[in-house]
Amino acid sequence: MSQIVIGTAGHIDHGKTALVKALTGTDTDRLAEEKSRGMTIDLGFAYLDKNITIIDVPGHERFIRNMVAGVSTIHIALLVIAVDDGIMPQTREHLHILRLLGVKHGIIALTKTDLAEDTDWIDLIELEIRDLISDTFLKEAPIIRTSVETGEGIEVLKSEITTQSKVIQTNLDREFFHLAVDRVFSKTGFGSVVTGTVLSGKTKTGQELEIIPGNKKVKIRGMQTHNTETSVVKMGDRAAINLAGTELENLYRGTVIAEPNWVNSTEKLIARVTMIADTKWKLKNRQRVHLHIGTAEVIAKVMMMEKVLEAGQNGNVLFLLEKPAAVIMDSQFIIRSFSPMETIGGCIVLDPNPISNKSALKKWMKMISKSQGERLKQFVEYLWKSPKSAGNWARDFHISEKQIKSLIKDESIFNEKGFLFTPKMRDESIDLLRSILQNFHEENPYAKSLSQVRAKEISGFSVNWLSFLLVKISDELIYSEGGYALKSHAIVLSDFDKKLAVTLEKAIRDANFGLLTADQIPLENPKKTIEILHILKDRGKIMTLAHGLWIHVEVLDKLKNELSRYFSSKPEMKVADFKNITNTSRKTAIPLLEYCDKRGLTERDGDVRLKGESLA
Structure with a gap:
């Protein structure tokens, strides 16, 4: 069974932490401030068994950024609603966040049933919940009545979590190690330790990793998962990793540790934004917003929008980040208003490192597709003068080469001689090359040939792509004196x-x-x-x-x-x-x-x- 992460969600004081303790025996309120205030401020972690981790997230509106950091890596949502309060503002906001981050499985726990005077009240709350979730991923989710005081429903809930965890389909493995850091601390005698959920790939003790932003190299000194020493962690594992070669100032919640040369930091990105259906906010050019990307929170400015986005609408947006962040292609993230902070939409990354030319960027942002396969084709055709290999595109799209090859089957993309290209870009390249040779002959009627170096300068083709094209039309060419000429060209003196x-x-x-x-x-x-x-x-x-x-x-x-x-x-x-x-x-x-x-x-x-x- 794969490692499964459960994430709580729900309004403050609805009993999330108490419920996690009843399920696992672990009190996830680990901070003195949390104890004194009686509410969860930061993320807490507990283990139902060796394969199932529960992340307890804060319910208070002021700590929503911590909540987003927690649920960004979960497989199953545990939406907690207290019967004495019913549906509350953070219930709705947390549900929006879960939907926007693409969570597909969940369970609803009705807590504090011992406080209800009669079952009719609980039945009414259940009807309200069913109405709330009717058009969400939770519409078929079980609603389980629980009480940590009487023990009602605890075993039933535990059984339901276990059952769903056994059949859940985890996300596609990108096949390189990647972990978004959600906690950082220093342990005497060991040094820096980070924790997080392994989002893809695997790693082992002694392996070199990279901290992003900053691209600082570190080595794994030791690891734990589920409070047990291990030499290997893989996708889905909750991991604590002791790193050698870095100080705490290089590490903070929001950094990413990954296999070297796979992830880069960026200060701008293009994303597809979908506004929440019931938000009162509008998204417009030059507006400042909060982006919650993985476990990171960063302020950004909205740019190059064609129109103002309102509730329920979607569109492509360029975000200019106020500080670097590690961003991965096709990752999902949350957008919140600048002040007061409210969740207003969800996003999917379409281009984590867009081009710099302003006019070209505006055109590119308008056309870029949400579909991964169509977008790969757009990227391939955009770089028609310098095609890349499947392996290079795999790194750009943060997926495996095998996954790239699967995408190109449906998009009429050829994989030949180390290049991905479409028939359109091949034909346009060949037409351009013929045109360059023809123009050269017209301007230099007595010259025998055009050198390959000069052909590259005129065309803008990469060296390897030009060599590929010359072979493709070799039956039309003559090689002479270190250059190429069209066979159709003849030197005729006036x-x-x-x-x-x-x-x-x-x-x-x-x-x-x-x-x-x-x-x-x-x-x-x-x-x-x-x-x-x-x-x-x-x-x-x-x-x-x-x-x-x-x-x-x-x-x-x-x-x-x-x-x-x-x-x-x-x-x-x-x-x-x-x-x-x-x-x-x-x-x-x-x-x-x-x-x-x-x-x-x-x-x-x-x-x-x-x-x-x-x-x-």
């Missing part, structure tokens, strides 16, 4: 440039062994000169030697003939001999000799050249 090519070819031919660089050719357009020189080279008319020197192929043939004639009568050749043959200076003779050596026309032997193997 009439004017044909004449220019003839002029350039003649100039290089006439230079004979003198060799020219591009800037030695007196033409008006240096860029065009270089482009046409390379076209002539590609057409086999000229060649380039070291230092940007150009030579005509007919001159090279002439050089081969001169070398053959020389070596037919002499076994070796000095640089001076070569200069005489070619009538050149040392400046051009050396590049020519290096070319001859490289092509096997000559072979260097110290300060002289011998006949090369390639020389006929």
Whole structure:
């Protein structure tokens, strides 16, 4: 059986703490102030058995933030209503909070039945309760009459809790360790200890964790669950964890301890807000509110709303937090008015780390979906130029890679070569790449290819996504000189440039062994000169030697003939001999000799050249 957490709820002085003591034998009022005032101020914890924890929450309106911290992790709600008071303001508010946080199971305990003069009064209270819960998750919940004074109903209630706990379906495990801290204290000889309910994953003694906000690394020194030492805690467990490597100032209710690199703090988030049906409050732009996220409470400002939200309405809202908080995708939280504080709605996180660009953010907030699968598709398509892997998206959505792969099946998202992408983003990416190449050819008609580096700069694609796309359209491309060109592109000289090519070819031919660089050719357009020189080279008319020197192929043939004639009568050749043959200076003779050596026309032997193997 999984670990199950029961959370009490109900108005102050309706007997929640006394009922928990009757069920478990534990008095959860652990603070001296609670004892003296006769009411629960902070969270209390008791154990029904080794698998069931009961969290006793405060009922007073002033301590509602503590109540929210307690019920944010429960599986079954125990709504406590005293027969002498009946339904009270915090009864209704607690019920709203339970609904807004997505609690799906519950039991109603009618307490103090010994104070009722007759059963007709209790029957009337039950009818009022049934009317209150008629459209809630508690509409089929049992109502059990109890008295801690007489013992009435205690065993029946205990049995009902046990029965529901055996069949309850716990939340889907996100498969990374994550615990929202609800208590922090220091124990002599041990150091810092935190408690909370393990919301997902598991951990063990000695494992490294992270405190968020702050991302401070700590190690687990020891753990307890249900007051028993343990080396492993898992999802659903109530855990007390002794941490090494941190001081208490790094820990407080509202911090999260998690497996490293899974959870980040944020100061803004987008959430879907649903207003309570009977609230008198309205939610509008620039309004300050209290957010109760997990065990944290943070003040935030409402921004970028399209319209004012009133009772029963819902919409996407950007919250700007006044201090960092650990926020997880799809987590549910409560929103309360700033002053006086009243619960006004519930929220679900749609984006815990939204983009910064204001105009893009406004558009993004308007379109982002509450549906997890649809939202994943929106995120994937939004980042169409830099797709991520399933593993990276798992961390962004705070779920397992297996769960990500399950979502993409229903959303026409492909998982290929380490990328998640949709047919739309693939096709748009390919169209953009074709367009970039086509524009490059139009603007640079004589350039052979566009480098991959430049294609990345123009497109904004990530390196890996660009490489993926180039492979996808490889049958349309030519790879040349370290870049890419469309096969459909052909270099065709204009009439004017044909004449220019003839002029350039003649100039290089006439230079004979003198060799020219591009800037030695007196033409008006240096860029065009270089482009046409390379076209002539590609057409086999000229060649380039070291230092940007150009030579005509007919001159090279002439050089081969001169070398053959020389070596037919002499076994070796000095640089001076070569200069005489070619009538050149040392400046051009050396590049020519290096070319001859490289092509096997000559072979260097110290300060002289011998006949090369390639020389006929």
